[in-house]
Amino acid sequence: MVDLCDKIGDIEYATRLFNHVSNPNVFLYNSIIRAYTHNSLYPSVIRIYKQVLANSLEFPDRFTFPFVFKSCASLGSCYLGKQVHGHLFKFGPDCQVVTENALIDMYMKFDALDDAHKVFDEMPEKTIVSWTAMISGYTGAGCYGEAMELFREMQLAGIDPDEISLISVLPSCAHLGSLELGKWIHIYAERKGFLRQTGVCNALIEMYSKCGMISQAIKLFDRMKGKDVISWSTMISGYANHGNAEGAIETFGGMQRAEVKPNGITFLGLLSACSHVGLWQQGLKYFDMMREDYHIEPKIEHYGCLIDVLARAGELERAVEVTKTMPMKPDSKIWGSLLSSCRTRSNLDVALLAMDHLVELEPEDMGNYVLLSNIYADLGKWEEVSRLRKLIRKGNMKRTPGCSLIEVDNVVQEFVAGDDRKPFWTEICSVLQLFSAHQDQDVIENNITLASIEMVGF
Missing domain, CATH: 1.25.40.10 (Tetratricopeptide repeat domain)
Structure with missing residues (x-):
């Protein structure tokens, strides 16, 4: 009973x-x-x-x-x-x-x-559920390389991926830019009939968008049956990330015609799209629509996007006003966005306001001081430039090292500036110096390049 x-x-x-x-x-x-x-x-x-x-x-x-x-x-x-x-x-x-x-x-x-x-x-x-739980967990924890490695180990163990395991690993492919594995999953899903599952298609659309293959994402989206709010929102975000505001806005129109109710993620994508091309009035319209028409309470991410829309379009005073009226305390991303826009507009007053808050929120971030120093330099205030440089040296501040990723033989390799612990580090540097020496040439003959690579031990 x-x-x-x-x-x-x-x-x-x-x-x-x-x-x-x-x-x-x-x-x-x-x-x-x-x-x-x-x-x-x-x-x-x-x-x-x-x-x-x-x-x-x-x-x-x-x-x-x-x-x-x-x-x-x-x-x-x-x-x-x-x-x-x-x-x-x-x-x-x-x-x-x-x-x-x-x-x-x-x-x-x-x-x-x-x-x-x-x-x-x-x-x-270990069943498919066991493997998927691990893959999903690593993906959720941001351990994308480990998630992809487990996915490969699962296949080597003789277990065929199902829809849930594909959905679990695809975000890792997206974050690491592992396009080859993503393409393989697409082919596999099509062969197995998994493309009938909306969740699989949504994950593939996100993967293609984040890997720079927006045309493939659009093609898959257009072929989908039964698009849900995630499908539409993912496509809108994909357009936004590629700077195609028109595509994002048109897709939102299609979403409305399909009578699919948008959510907070949908409007984040729309605001981001408006930000890239300076459509600040359209951004305000979407922000108001979210609250008044769909009764979605904006989160700090929405306010951050709105402020970025206004700041990039040069509406710095409007952006500052939003920071004063928003219900939560602005974070470092919001003030950093304002500071970045101040250099383009040479607005020292707003820059100093943003910097005051950034010093409080992240006092050891060297990038903020460099940004303000550049604004002073653009305005010819060299004494202030000198003062900031001394402050940086005195505070032993460190810049966040740059990072790049490359996929070779289905394995994603990560390179961080200043990290010499990578296997074959000396040989890699030699190859980079080789390419650097030829970077001014219009054409590098393949046979010369390959011969040079063989000389350094590859």
Whole structure:
């Protein structure tokens, strides 16, 4: 009966039924725990779980733990989750893979990557769900290289990717610019019939957009059936990132005609598109539309985009006014955006205002001082330029090193300025010097280049 109440959504009646049983068995405990989990009543799950532990005649089993782990993750309590993990060793030595998958998922949501990987490594049997939980967790934690490596290991283990695993790894391809793997996934998904899944298409559109293949993203978007709000928003953001405001605005018009309700991400894309081409009045229109027509409460990201729209268009005073009226405190990104725009407009007053806040928020960021120094230089205020340079040297400030990525043989290599720990670092520098020596030539003959590369040991 508790299971039936769970299925029809009558959790109150399920609770009354459970409370009328004087000595519940583990089956009934599991039923009410499952019902509470399905209804997001996570504190109640933990309360019932404690009742199970207090019952000397009944013990939690392999059907109990997955829902308890999910509840711990949803409550954000890593300490509680580790306690339950300890109970698993005591009560569930014969637990099935579904319990271990739930445990991996819990640790990943806590960003406890080492704990998750330890559970994963010790699993005697790894299913597609196990691999996907790891890949998704690494992607969510920003460990994109590790996510892609696990995806390859999964295939080497003889497990074919499914739709969920593809959706999990594609954001990593997008962030690292791994176009070759992304293309392979597209071909694989088409062969398997996964392109009928909206989520797979959405992830591919994002990947192509972030890898610079906007034409391929548009082609895939146009062929899609049943576009959802994520589809439209992803395409709008893709156009925005490529500086195509017209494409973003036209896509939003199509979204409205399709009667798909936009969300906050949609308007972030629109505001970003307006920012790239200086459409500040259109940006204000979308900002007001978001609040008044769709009743979406702007977040700090929306205010940041609006301020960037105004600042880039030269409406610095309007931008400053937004910083004064927004309901939350502007962050360093907002003040940094204002400071950057001040150089183009030679507006020292707003630059100094922005710098005052940046010194408070990130006092050791050398880039802000360099920006202000450049503004002083443009205005011919060389004494101030000298003062800032002395301040930078005195404060031992460091600039954030530049970083670039390149994909070779389906492996993404990262290069950071000043990092000489890379394998073959000396040889790489020799090749770069070789290309630098020929950079003024209109044409570099392939045979000369290859011969030179062979000379340095490749």
